[in-house]
Structure formats: structure tokens, C-alpha cells
Amino acid sequence: MTVRGTVVIDVEACKGCDLCIDACPPRVLEMTVHEVNTKGYRYPRLLAGCTGCQACAQICPDFVFQVYKYDTPLELPTGEAARQ
Amino acid sequence: MSDRALLEGSEAVARAALAAGCRFFAGYPMTPFTELLEHMAALLPEVDGVCMNAESELEAVGMAWGAATTGHLAATGSTGQGLSLMQESLSEITNARLPLVVFNMARGQGDYFQATRGGGHGDYRHIVLAPMDVPEAVELTRLAFELANQWRTPVMVLGDYYLAHTYQAVSAPSISGPAPEVPDWALNGSSGGSGSAKVISPLGSGVEGEEGFDMGAHYAACAAHIQEMSAGVEPLVDIGFCDDADLVVAAYGSVGKFVRYACLRLRDAGHRVGYVRPITLWPFPSEKVQEAVSGSARVAVYEQNMGQMVDDVRLATLGAVPVEFIGGPSWDHSGFGIGPDITVPDISKRILKAMP
């Protein structure tokens, strides 16, 4: 899978509002279900496929995202071989 | 050629304000304050200042608030009713620690409590200066801007219909001097992006590293500042013939000038009467009043209202001397504060009646 960007997520700053989930065009953000930060809020996790488009950062009310765009897109193996 | 000129009180006050460095004025027309706004509108452009004929008193005091944050000397004003609309802002401007001069060209003397008790919400006071005539108003206007800047607080000049509309010969203050330096607490945008941009707020300025404002700490600091101001501002009072007076008469403002003159004439006629005329109504000159009346048997207070300053005189004497109110509301048909009873003969009659 081609991956053109990635994000750093300040998990502790998140208030679990979910806005980034629907805002993400390739839908590669997913809220945790059981894990919560020290304030007790669930937070987003990143799946493969980020394009570095900043939609998440622009809509996040708590400035939780740092967004990066790779100089050259990465090719990530999919399926079993991808398990890190 | 001397700078003596026959000036309407409103014009003299406007010129004094500009001479003191005032460069912004906002007001809404209302008798008897209107002429001060008109003179400001005519004069401020001559010194590259700004005069706003605001669409309401609420907006006038808001505009003056904004101008004050830039460190330029700003003023506003009205008559009592218009000042009622401004009280909320005057209370908050006090907590925002901003210099502002407020002119009340009052109708009668019914605004004493509004002026001296902190007319808006919350626990605050303003410095209040009450001139008796045009020459004194010129001096007290200069002092008002000085105190406002020194203490970073609103200062009121409490005038009335007589002051605003009486023509008197005064040394016309020159308005061509430079405006005073802008203090460094003032805003002009330049601390933006520096990592610690300035905030001017009645809620305080927020706490380093924490979100939001710490209003409790800020209100405590404001209260301390008002205590400091009440002790630090020199109380002004005009006292005469009190050393051997059987009766001392207390009065302030234009009415105070009539009372003073009545006492002069009564003294000429051999009556042992003295007068005390508070000029700073806040901080009230309690010690000096106490001293002035200590030798007398009685104190009479004359005001053109139902008795307001009389309370402060009683507080100052704390029962040491009986204090009697001999004034009263006095209106002509216009209701603009011109009193048919404010004549030397009528006042003298009341004083004599109060003699022990």
C-alpha cells in the first residue's frame, strides 16, 4: 500500500470527540475502544494509508495532531508481512 | 498679550483636557454635557486627536475603553442619566487598570452617591474631583488626567449646568503642546508573536502556563490597589473662617461657591460662621473636615439634593459635632439643575436658621 504521510498524536491532549475520524478522507483514523488517556478519554489511532492532507489537524479542537508528508511515498507491505 | 480669555466652562474644560494630553473623546449629546462634546469635536482634530459622536453612551465608553488600551489619554462623559448607562463599563475599566477621565456635567447634585460609591457593580471606587467654577475646573481637569495616568484608573470630574454653561475669564490652557509619552503597558500589537503577548483585561491576564484567567487573584489585587489609592491620593478641600466658627457649613461644586460667598457676607455682618468645601469627593477629606469642625458647635450641610454628602460629613465627624442637612432639591421648570433656591439670600437665611 502506498503511504504518503503520517501523524504524531498527542494522546494526552485528546478529549475523545471523534471529529477527526469522519474528517479523515482516506478514513485511516480509528478511535480506541478500551484504551483511554490519563484524563479518561478514548483517542484516535492511525491505520496505513495516511496522505498527510492535514484534515485531522485542521478540525481537531485540541491540536492533537502533528502531520508529516513523506518526501517520497512509502510502500508498506500489506497483510501478514506487515505485522511489525 | 495675556492668554486670558472669556470662555464657556465646557470649552475651558475641553482645552484643559487637550492641554493635559487628551487625544481621544467619545460622547453622546445630552444637556448640559452636550457643549463639552461639541468643543471636543471642534478642538481635537487640531491636535490630531479623535472625537467620536457615539451612537449611544454604552458605545461611547466602550470606544474610550479601547482608546485607553493604546496608552493615549482618553476621556468620555455625559450627564447623570448617561453615566448610569456607562457604569458597568466604568466598573470593569477600573479592574482593567486603565486611565480614563470621565466628565459628569450633572443636573443638580443628585449624582453624588453614583459618583463616589462606585456606581456600577462590584467593590470599587473612583477618584472624584468637584470644581466650584471654571478656573478651578481647568486646574482639576489637568489634575484628573495626571491622577488617571498615575494610578491607572478612571477619574471623574463632577461638574454641573452652572459650570458647563457659565462664561468666565480664565487663562486659556495652550493645547499645542505634544501629547505625553505612551506608557509601556500600552498595546500596539508589537508584543504579538513574542511568546508573551500582552493582555489588558478586567479578568486579569491569565496565569503563566495555566489555561484561562485567575479572576480571584486579580480581584484581590484590584481591591488592594483601591485601598492604596484611597490612602495615596491627596484629599483636597477648601476651608475658611473655621478657627472661631460656631457653625461650619459644608457644600461642594458650584453650589459650594454660593455657600462660600454667603459665609463671606455673613462674616462681614459679624456672624461666626465658617465653611468647608470638599474638592476631592473621593477620597473624601475626612481628617481635614474633622479638624475644621472640631472647634464649632454645629455643622450644616447644604446640597442641591435630598442629602448625600451629609453622610460623609457625619462619617468624618463621627458624632463629635451635630450635623444638620439644610439643603434640598431645587429645580427650575427645565429640570436641568438650575435651582431657584440657589441664591445667596436664600442660602444665608438657611445658614442663620442653623446657627446655634
Added chain:
Amino acid sequence: MSADQIYISTDKPPAEPAALVDDFAPSLITQANHHLCPGCGEPIAIRAAVEAIEELALADRAIAVFGIGCYTAFAPNLDVEVVQALHGRAPSVATGIKRMLPDGFVMTVQGDGDMVNEGLQEVLHAAARGENITCLLLNNGVFGETGGQMTTTTTLGQRTKTSIEGRDPHQHGHPILLSDLIATLDGAAYVARCAVNNAGNVARTKRYITRAYESQMAGGGFSLVEILTMCPTGWFVDTLEGPDYLQDTLAPVHNIGELKTP
């Protein structure tokens, strides 16, 4: 979420060479954490507002006059000079500042309760005067700070704590469409309405705000940007439903778009 979902590690910058295109909060927000509720639209709007200040290099002559609302507690978080005004009075305070600092950049940040309830005469008169300032209206149709009561922009049928069965025209009157009102005044040079309920609208908000600032700096006269913001707490909806609630409740009445351009 299937068990073998592969999560990318997001706790530190990537090892591979990459450009940093967004760094948490913009530089003019020095204090990122704040009290505003989860899913609140106001920090999104304020972010766009300060980014535009930065991009137009206005930071060192900008003064923002804040009204009273949830956003008030956000003001000290900004690295922009702020004057905190009384509820409703920001446009007058901004007028006094701009008149004394004509080369400065002066804006207000207000909510619908602040601007369209308490301070309607202030903003109308400032616009009619063509005051060369930019007013930002954060419109969520409720008093957020006090827990979700009706304001003048609450739409018909919208339920709030003081219009429990929904705003009823006979009892509660009709909403005021502020941007439409301001656009009729000759002193207004740029008037636009937008929203922050999806990434596209956030980008549009940024564009409109930038144009309003440019209009001010070109001496064009009064500019207003009305930004519809989510208030899940005050609307009593889940944070995830905020964007759709805005789209279905506010946007159909407070129409998005540029109403007046120089």
C-alpha cells in the same frame, strides 16, 4: 475493527525523510490545552483566525478584542495582544483602538450571545460607520458558557434549555441572520458566513477570514466573518453528531457563502 488491523506508531516523528506540514497548535497559540468542551468548534475557528494572522504577517500589529463567552478563557492562550471587553461591547472597544492605531490590525472575537444578543447595536453601528475592523462571530445558536440557552440566532424548532420544545416563533420570535443584516449596510465591505463542521468548511473558513483581513488592511471598511461552530454540550448531542446537527439545524437558516465582497 478486525483483530489484525495494523496500527502505525504515532508517538514520535517518522524516521523516513518527511516535511512537517502541521505542528499541533499554530505558533500564535502558546498554550494548547484549554477548557473548551470535547467537540467544540470554537478552537477550530480561532485556530484558523490566528493562522491567517500569521500568514499575513500581522502578528506584530494585531490586537484582538474578545467578547464574553466560552472563548473568553481561550484569550490568554494566544500570542496576540488581547483586550478583554464587556459582553457585547467589543466592536466599540475595537473602534477606539483602531481610531488611535489606524495602521494596526484590529479584530473582535465574539459569540452569537455576545454580538447578536447583548451587542447588536455595537456591531450594527460599527458596520454602518464602516469602521475598518474585522469582527468574527462564532455562532453556535446557544449560550454555551451558561449551559445551552436560546440566543437570537437559535433556529425555529431548535431545542435549548429555554426553548425546551423547540424555538417557537409566537413565543420566542424569529432568528436574526446577522451576516444578511450587516451585508445591507453600506459601511460593510466584506461579509461572509462559513462553518467548521468538516475539513472542507474549515478550509473555506480560513479563506474567508483571510479575505476579511486583507479587506481591512486595504482600508476597505468593516468586515465580518460569521463562523457556525459546534456546541455538542450546549446542544445536548454526542460530539460525533455535532457536525451533522450544525448542518441540519443552523446551516439551512444561516446560509454559508460570501454575502458581500469589495
